[in-house]
Amino acid sequence: MIEIDSVSQVFQTSGRDNFLALSDISLTIGDGAFVSILGPSGCGKSTLLYIVGGFVNPTQGVAKMKGRAITGPGPDRGPVFQEFALFPWKSVLGNVMYGPRQQGVKPAEAEAQSRALLEMVGLKGFENFYPKELSGGMKQRVALARTLAYHPAVLLMDEPFGALDAHTRTRLQNDLLNIWERDRKTVLFVTHSVDEAVFLSDKVVVMTRSPGRIKEIVDIDLPRPRRRSELLLDPRYQKYVVDIERMIDDTSENELRP
Amino acid sequence: MIPPGTILSRAAPLLACLGLLAIWQAASLTLRTDSFPTAWEAVRTIPSILGDKESLINILASLRRMAIGFGVGIAVSIPLGLLMGRSRAVASFFNPLLMIVYPVPKAALMPIIMLWLGVGELAKILVIFLGVSLPVIYHSFQGAKAVEEKMLWSGAAMGLSAAQRMIRIVLPAALPEILTGCRTGLVLALITMVTSEMIARQSGAGNILFNSLDMGQYDTVYAMIIIIGAMGIGLDAAFEKLRGRLVKWSEPGFEIPLSFA
Numbered sequence: 001m002i003e004i005d006s007v008s009q010v011f012q013t014s015g016r017d018n019f020l021a022l023s024d025i026s027l028t029i030g031d032g033a034f035v036s037i038l039g040p041s042g043c044g045k046s047t048l049l050y051i052v053g054g055f056v057n058p059t060q061g062v063a064k065m066k067g068r069a070i071t072g073p074g075p076d077r078g079p080v081f082q083e084f085a086l087f088p089w090k091s092v093l094g095n096v097m098y099g100p101r102q103q104g105v106k107p108a109e110a111e112a113q114s115r116a117l118l119e120m121v122g123l124k125g126f127e128n129f130y131p132k133e134l135s136g137g138m139k140q141r142v143a144l145a146r147t148l149a150y151h152p153a154v155l156l157m158d159e160p161f162g163a164l165d166a167h168t169r170t171r172l173q174n175d176l177l178n179i180w181e182r183d184r185k186t187v188l189f190v191t192h193s194v195d196e197a198v199f200l201s202d203k204v205v206v207m208t209r210s211p212g213r214i215k216e217i218v219d220i221d222l223p224r225p226r227r228r229s230e231l232l233l234d235p236r237y238q239k240y241v242v243d244i245e246r247m248i249d250d251t252s253e254n255e256l257r258p
Numbered sequence: 259m260i261p262p263g264t265i266l267s268r269a270a271p272l273l274a275c276l277g278l279l280a281i282w283q284a285a286s287l288t289l290r291t292d293s294f295p296t297a298w299e300a301v302r303t304i305p306s307i308l309g310d311k312e313s314l315i316n317i318l319a320s321l322r323r324m325a326i327g328f329g330v331g332i333a334v335s336i337p338l339g340l341l342m343g344r345s346r347a348v349a350s351f352f353n354p355l356l357m358i359v360y361p362v363p364k365a366a367l368m369p370i371i372m373l374w375l376g377v378g379e380l381a382k383i384l385v386i387f388l389g390v391s392l393p394v395i396y397h398s399f400q401g402a403k404a405v406e407e408k409m410l411w412s413g414a415a416m417g418l419s420a421a422q423r424m425i426r427i428v429l430p431a432a433l434p435e436i437l438t439g440c441r442t443g444l445v446l447a448l449i450t451m452v453t454s455e456m457i458a459r460q461s462g463a464g465n466i467l468f469n470s471l472d473m474g475q476y477d478t479v480y481a482m483i484i485i486i487g488a489m490g491i492g493l494d495a496a497f498e499k500l501r502g503r504l505v506k507w508s509e510p511g512f513e514i515p516l517s518f519a
Contacts, residue, residue: 053411053415054414055411055414072414073411073414073415074415074417075415075416075417077415078415079408079411079412079415081408081411081412083406083408085406085408085409085411085412086409087409087412087427087430087431088431088507088508089430089431089433089505089507089508090507098416099416102416102417102418103416103417130507132507132508132509146412147412147415150416152415
């Protein structure tokens with residue numbers, strides 16, 4: 001369980017005023033839940049994810065994992081970034097093996113596990129390629145496999161499909177859900193796409209911007225496993241999307257306020 | 259454009275050298291002065307220099323100095339540059355110092371260094387070291403600064419400590435840039451090596467060159483210029499081969515990235 005307790009984040013800016021990125025955020029994420037954080041760009045949603053990851057220390061408040069305050073990054077929380085952040089000097093297999101090897105898993109065992117993971121994300125046969133030789137969608141599959149390889153309890157996904165074209169994005173969403181159905185890890189998923197958030201999540205946290213606040217938390221009560229073709233025709237899905245879009249429209253009225 | 263891989267493209271560097279020698283030969287035959295021997299006379303002198311034990315010892319001594327200066331130079335400069343690239347405090351401490359040293363021709367420091375260390379090995383190695391250091395520090399600095407933050411975060415999440423991230427993420431990620439600096443450093447090592455021997459004459463390739471200039475042995479002077487030039491080309495080509503192997507991953511293997519989704 002992740003508890004975010006009255007977290008605020010202030011950034012120093014070049015001007016005299018400091019920028020309040022997050023204001024008094026409190027949120028609890030249960031084990032095994034798929035939770036999306038949705039909001040316009042600049043609402044601090046990625047910052048919130050980085051705080052849970054331990055990459056950024058909050059100015060105020062505390063984030064806890066299993067009751068213990070988060071003070072830094074750790075292998076219990078695995079990030080997947082929009083920028084992929086693969087190690088370009090390592091092959092696809094080398095990237096995926098990196099985490100397990102760091103955790104002290106024996107080379108042969110790490111390799112076998114990594115090959116299995118790569119097969120799961122649909123990259124069998126690409127083990128010896130370098131990241132430079134892959135498309136964006138394939139890179140993100142490698143990044144997902146690399147993070148899954150060290151068995152984090154929580155996946156922290158920072159707009160992971162944001163840099164991909166619509167078709168690739170849809171395929172990766174489907175594959176992510178299929179993978180998630182197997183072991184039901186806790187997922188914290190940052191996105192600015194309403195469709196994506198509703199399609200994937202148990203719970204959507206809608207944020208406002210400047211300063212970033214939680215506007216509403218919407219429980220997505222749709223059956224699983226979800227199929228895109230069925231869901232798009234489901235009036236309940238459509239209603240969630242429309243309702244959340246309205247919420248975001250309301251919040252964007254104050255968008256231009258500094 | 260000459261298509262790559264053809265005989266013509268592979269022979270191009272050789273043709274360029276032969277062309278240069280031909281122009282030299284023609285110019286020298288036209289001018290007909292003692293201080294400008296023909297290309298053929300200069301080339302003909304090379305075997306007698308390389309066959310002479312004394313000269314060979316001199317040239318090998320030069321190479322040895324250069325290797326030590328270059329080796330110590332990169333051993334100090336790469337870690338310093340990487341630290342500067344990742345720590346604002348380290349960068350703001352060393353940057354002004356480097357800015358002061360940067361525009362000074364390193365060979366111009368030779369007389370001062372000779373006062374401290376004499377005309378022997380140490381003074382020359384120190385000058386070569388200074389010549390090598392700046393481009394290597396600069397490129398290591400740039401390379402380390404450009405390392406993606408998220409890449410380091412990914413490493414931190416896997417449990418890499420700050421020191422491990424420096425060695426196992428920053429160093430390999432910055433390697434293409436570091437090696438670009440080393441390549442410049444290698445050529446600068448050769449240049450400072452020759453100039454240091456010109457100022458502190460005692461031994462070395464530069465010593466042969468400038469002694470024969472004093473004695474009016476122009477064939478030897480030009481032959482030495484060819485030998486030093488060839489050393490530069492040879493070292494650079496060997497280094498490029500090594501660099502290509504070390505950072506193969508940074509060059510795209512295909513014209514267009516593979517894609518299926």
